[in-house]
Amino acid sequence: MIYIHWVFLSVYVITIVMVTMRVLMANRQPAKTIAWILVLVFIPIFGAIFYFFFGKTTHKERRIGQKSMDKLTKYAMLEFVEQKQLHLPNEYKELINLFINQNWVLPFKNNNAEIYISGYEFFPALLREIGKAKHHVHVDSFIFSDDPLGRIVADALIDKVRQGIEVRVIYDDVGSWKTKKCFFERMHVEGIEVYPFMPVRFPLFTSKVNYRNHRKICVIDGEVGFIGGMNIAKRYVKGIKSLAWRDTHVKITGAAVYGLQRAFLIDWFFVSRILINNQNYYPISKVADNDCLIQIVTSNPTSLWPEIEQGYVKILVSAKQYVYMETPYFLPTDPILFAMRTAALSGVDVRLMIPYETDTKIVEWASRSYVLSTVKAGVKVYLYKAGFNHSKILVADDSIATIGSTNIDFRSLENDFEANAFFYDKSTALKVKEIFLKDQEACVSLSDVQNLSHRPFLQRLWESMVRLLSPIL
Structure with missing residues (x-):
């Protein structure tokens, strides 16, 4: 009977090694690969189960001939x-040609x-x-x-x-x-x-x-x-x-x-x-x-390129005056975060609106470090307090806007099948801008929230640990 433990341990180690190799061979973003390896190593048994549920990629599968x-x-x-x-x-x-060339949008x-x-x-x-x-x-x-x-x-x-x-x-x-x-x-x-x-x-x-x-x-x-x-x-x-x-x-x-x-x-x-x-x-x-010109843009995990993510990046780096965004969950991919920082540091008025209180605590914890890093670059962050803001909108320069299902997080941008309408129309853009500014009246600025700006060390440590899991949340 004493050998049963060794047999179990051997099977487990072999399983973890094989799954880790599969994670590495998937050639994902390094941060996402490291997140999965941490899950596999530090959450025995359940880490492997969690991977088989949420980690296997379908990027190489073609959905439709x-x-x-x-x-x-x-x-x-x-x-x-x-x-x-x-x-x-x-x-x-x-931007329009980008969407057309990707998937005949x-x-x-x-x-x-x-x-x-x-x-x-x-x-x-x-x-x-x-x-x-x-x-x-x-x-x-x-x-x-x-x-x-x-x-x-x-x-x-x-x-x-x-x-x-x-x-x-x-x-x-x-x-x-x-x-x-x-x-x-x-x-x-x-x-x-x-x-x-x-x-x-x-x-x-x-x-x-x-x-x-x-x-x-x-x-x-x-x-x-x-x-x-x-x-x-x-x-x-x-x-x-x-x-x-x-x-x-x-x-x-x-x-x-x-x-x-x-x-x-x-x-x-x-x-x-x-x-x-x-x-x-x-x-x-x-x-x-x-x-009134509109493109209906879809994205999915089997596409060669992340269509909507690339569209957001293009809008951010091309903006001349402002970009206003609302999202219920903010766990941005590296390209989105880089584009936001670049736009803000270039003098563009970049504003991000997220809920003061969300329906998912672990996502709220993970997002805080991302939010604070954008603030350092000059992004103005507003916390919506009149309920849970589940809206996903973006408007820029009084000339372009998008409304759809895409959150600014890893799941929407990489794993989910999403759809957004992109409006190249001043009238529609101004309507979306007005909606954002009205929502802003129900917000508090991040700089005015003391319990978020001055959090104790242990809370900040916990949020940084949870952030490691953000690519798989």
Whole structure:
């Protein structure tokens, strides 16, 4: 019996060595590699288990074949080519081309945008548009909750199916893990085509847990689309406990809906293996000719390049006057942190807004050292106190803005499937700027928060230790 301990120890050491070799061979960023090695070495047994759940990379896997991608892009491409007098703003031609060259993300003119800053505004608008649907409704949501609000949306979708309207729903299997399967089964029985994204099932569940569809997209009849940070859950109107939720979503009408449609249909092919490329899903836009230019940009862990991260970096290093950003979680990658510091040190007015109180304490602890390092470079940091600010927006120089699902953290920028709308339009940029400045009125400056600026040594040591895990949080 005494040899059992040695056998167990030998098996464990061999396992750790093999997993460590796999981590090294993945050729990730050194900081992320070191973080995983620390987890494997200092958290016996559970470190290896944790790695198999959250550490295995899928960067080398191709989600969709090129032929299928070409078919899914066909009609969006045709509508792009048919745009008359398309003028790209000189100051953002490089950024627009960056997105086009990465994944055929096309810019579309002739759009209208209506921004919502609360669930009280967004959900009535969503339900109104669903009610007006005449051909199809497409919903892609990280969380679809079985709560009063979720049931209202589900009932609206069921009502459309009974009218003969096509309804397709994608929900993230991990994001919606609290939602009972009977909730989605009811929709399926009623005729809604509903699929989970990367369902996590034993024993094929290890790496799938780490790569989630965090997008929030809805497309109605190919004419109206929604994108932003709000999931389908009552927290956006009721909050959680005493914490009110503040978020941003946008309704788009016009040609840019082709980009939203393409993003949804690619995800649909991924979850269902059903290729939908009919021109009926790309109707001719009814919006009058205007210069509101929008690109719908997606990113995912299987891409060759981190599209949205590169876009943020490009905006930061190209800014001339200011860049204002809101994010609920701030665990920036090295390129983002470097770009923020560079912009601030160059005299650009860089402002970062994060929640004073978050819904995840360990992320809050890990983010503090990042926040303080940006302050040293001249970034102005504001802590939102009127609830939990879950908004993900950026605006720069009164000329460009983005609204979407992407947080400024490792998970969103490297592991999740995300989607953002980039607006090259002064009117929209000024609206987003106004939203930021209004939110700023509900903030305190980091320099005014004594318990954050002058923390005891042990607290700072703990935060620095937690920061080591930030690439895998």
